[in-house]
Amino acid sequence: MSCPTHRRPEYRKINKDLFVLTYGALVAQLCKDYEKDEDVNKYLDKMGYGIGTRLVEDFLARSCVGRCHSYSEITDIIAQVAFKMYLGITPSVTCNNSSRNEFSLILDKNPLVEFVEELPAGRSSLCYCNLLCGIIRGALEMVHLAADVTFLQDRLKGDSVTEIGITFLKKPEEKKYRRKK
Amino acid sequence: MAIFSVYVVNKAGGLIYQLDSYAPRAEAEKTFSYPLDLLLKLHDERVLVAFGQRDGIRVGHAVLAINGVDVNGKYTADGKEVLEYLGNPANYPVSIRFGRPRLTSNEKLMLASMFHSLFAIGSQLSPEQGSSGIEMLETDTFKLHCFQTLTGIKFVVLADPRQAGIDSLLRKIYEIYSDFALKNPFYSLEMPIRGKATDGRGYSRACTLFIQPSLALGPSWCGCFVGGRRQLC
Numbered sequence: 001m002s003c004p005t006h007r008r009p010e011y012r013k014i015n016k017d018l019f020v021l022t023y024g025a026l027v028a029q030l031c032k033d034y035e036k037d038e039d040v041n042k043y044l045d046k047m048g049y050g051i052g053t054r055l056v057e058d059f060l061a062r063s064c065v066g067r068c069h070s071y072s073e074i075t076d077i078i079a080q081v082a083f084k085m086y087l088g089i090t091p092s093v094t095c096n097n098s099s100r101n102e103f104s105l106i107l108d109k110n111p112l113v114e115f116v117e118e119l120p121a122g123r124s125s126l127c128y129c130n131l132l133c134g135i136i137r138g139a140l141e142m143v144h145l146a147a148d149v150t151f152l153q154d155r156l157k158g159d160s161v162t163e164i165g166i167t168f169l170k171k172p173e174e175k176k177y178r179r180k181k
Numbered sequence: 182m183a184i185f186s187v188y189v190v191n192k193a194g195g196l197i198y199q200l201d202s203y204a205p206r207a208e209a210e211k212t213f214s215y216p217l218d219l220l221l222k223l224h225d226e227r228v229l230v231a232f233g234q235r236d237g238i239r240v241g242h243a244v245l246a247i248n249g250v251d252v253n254g255k256y257t258a259d260g261k262e263v264l265e266y267l268g269n270p271a272n273y274p275v276s277i278r279f280g281r282p283r284l285t286s287n288e289k290l291m292l293a294s295m296f297h298s299l300f301a302i303g304s305q306l307s308p309e310q311g312s313s314g315i316e317m318l319e320t321d322t323f324k325l326h327c328f329q330t331l332t333g334i335k336f337v338v339l340a341d342p343r344q345a346g347i348d349s350l351l352r353k354i355y356e357i358y359s360d361f362a363l364k365n366p367f368y369s370l371e372m373p374i375r376g377k378a379t380d381g382r383g384y385s386r387a388c389t390l391f392i393q394p395s396l397a398l399g400p401s402w403c404g405c406f407v408g409g410r411r412q413l414c
Contacts, residue, residue: 053370054363060331061356067311067331142332 016111023112027128037125044127048134049141056139059085071168074145075103078136078166087111091164101168104152106161119156127151133164146170183344185323187354187388188289191371192333194297196290198358198374200388208245208280209237215273221264226254227282228263243282248275296337300327326351334358357387 026047030040063081068074072095079091083105091105112129119126127133133149140147146169153159189198213219219233221244228244245251247266250258257263266272284292304314318325319342328336328351336351336358361384362374374384 054359057330057332057334057355057363058359061352061359064352144333 020112020114023131024115026131027126031120031123031126037123041125041127041130044130045134045137048131048136049138050134051131052135052138052140053142055086055135056142059139071101072098072103074140074168075105075166079105082139096165103166103168105164105166107164108161110155110162113156116156124157127154128156129154129162136164136166140166140168183341184350185339185341187339188293188296188335188337189354189358189374190293190297190335190337193371194294195371195373196293197372198362198384199286199289199293200385202389206281207237208278209242210246210276210278211236211238212274212276215270217267221267223255223264228252228255229282230279238279241281242279244277245280245282246278249278293337296327297335300329300335328352328355330355354388357384361387 027040027044030043034040034043059082063085065077065081068077072093075093075095079093084090089107089109089111091107094104094106096102096104110129112132116128119128127150130151133151137147137149140149148165148167148169150165151163152165153161153163155162185201185203187198187200188196191197219235219238220231221228222231223229230238230240230242232240234240244263247257247263252258252263255263257266267275267277300314304312314329315327317327321342323339324342324344324347326338326340326347328348330336334355336354338347338351338354340347362368363370368374
C-alpha cells in the first residue's frame with residue numbers, strides 16, 4: 001500500500017508568475033467590486049472554502065498521509081506536507097494555547113505576495129491571502145474538523161511576519177465522528 | 182476480465198458512480214416447442230425460471246430475449262406480456278435466451294446504501310477503537326475490496342478472488358476521482374458523476390483504461406499504465 005514516489009509524467013510545471021498574477025488579478029477585481037474590506041475578505045474566504053473542500057481529496061490521494069491522532073499532528077502535516085506540495089514553502093508551526101487548541105503557521109516567505117509592494121490606501125484591513133485561510137478551513141471541514149482560520153499577523157500590514165492562526169473548535173457530536181479520527 | 186465492477190459511494194451512502202466491466206456472462210439460448218417444460222414465474226418485474234433446470238439454463242435465470250429481441254422486464258419489445266406470449270401455442274417454436282439478470286440502477290443504489298450501513302456497523306462492532314471498517318469481503322466467486330478515504334468517500338471494487346494489486350487500484354481510482362470529478366468546477370460534491378458530460382466521460386474513460394489492462398493477473402499491470410491518454414479499445 002505505497003504511494004507512488006514519482007510524479008505522474010502528466011504533472012506539468014506551470015510558470016509560478018502566472019499563478020501569482022492570476023491571484024493578484026482576482027484580489028484586485030474583488031477590491032473593485034466591493035467597497036468594504038470585510039466583504040472582500042469574506043468572499044476570498046468563501047472561494048478558498050470551495051477550493052479547500054476539493055483540494056483535500058487531491059492532497060489525501062497523492063500524499064498518503066494516515067489518520068492523525070492530535071491537533072498538533074494535523075497542523076504539522078498542513079505545514080510540512082500540504083504547503084510544501086502546493087506552494088513550495090514550509091511554514092513553521094507554533095502552539096499558542098494547547099488547551100484551547102490554537103496553533104499558528106508562521107510563513108517567512110509567501111509566494112502569493114511576491115509582487116505586492118503594499119496594500120492600497122484605504123484598504124488597510126484587507127487580508128490579501130485570505131484565500132489560504134478559506135482553503136485550510138474547507139479542507140479541515142471535509143475531514144470532519146471544524147476550525148477557525150484567520151490571519152493573526154500580516155507582513156503587508158506592517159507586521160514582522162505573516163502568521164496564520166488555526167483554532168480547532170469542539171465538534172458538537174464528537175461521538176459520531178470518533179471512528180473517523 | 183479480472184475486475185468486475187467499481188462503485189463510488191459518497192458520505193451519505195448514496196452511489197455516485199458505478200462502472201461494470203463484466204465478461205460476457207453465461208447465457209443460454211434455446212429453441213422450444215409447446216408446451217414449455219420450464220416453469221417460469223414473475224418476480225420483481227422480471228420473468229425468472231422457477232423449475233426445470235437443464236442445459237445451462239438454471240433456476241433463477243431471467244428471460245433476456247425472445248426470438249433475438251431483448252425483453253423489457255416482463256414485457257416483450259412489442260409490449261405484450263412475456264408469460265402470456267409463451268402461454269400461446271401459436272407463437273411456437275420460439276427461441277428464448279436465458280441468463281443471469283443484470284442489476285438495475287435502482288438495485289445498485291440500494292445495494293450501495295446497504296453496504297454503507299454495513300460498513301458503519303462493521304466499524305462499530307470493532308473491539309478496538311478507530312477501526313478502518315470493512316476492507317474486504319470474500320466469497321468463492323468474487324472479492325469485494327473497499328477503501329474509505331479520510332473524507333468519508335468509499336471506493337468499492339469487485340474483482341476476481343485471485344486478482345492481486347487491488348489496493349493500488351483503489352488508490353489510483355481515488356486519484357482519478359480527485360482529478361476528474363473534483364477539479365471540474367461545475368461538479369457539485371456528493372452528486373452523481375454523470376456520463377455524457379465531460380466529468381462522467383472523463384472519469385469513466387480513465388477508470389476503464391485502468392481496469393482494462395488487468396487481464397494479466399498479478400500486480401505488474403498497475404505500473405504499466407503510465408498516464409497518457411489513449412483511445413478506448
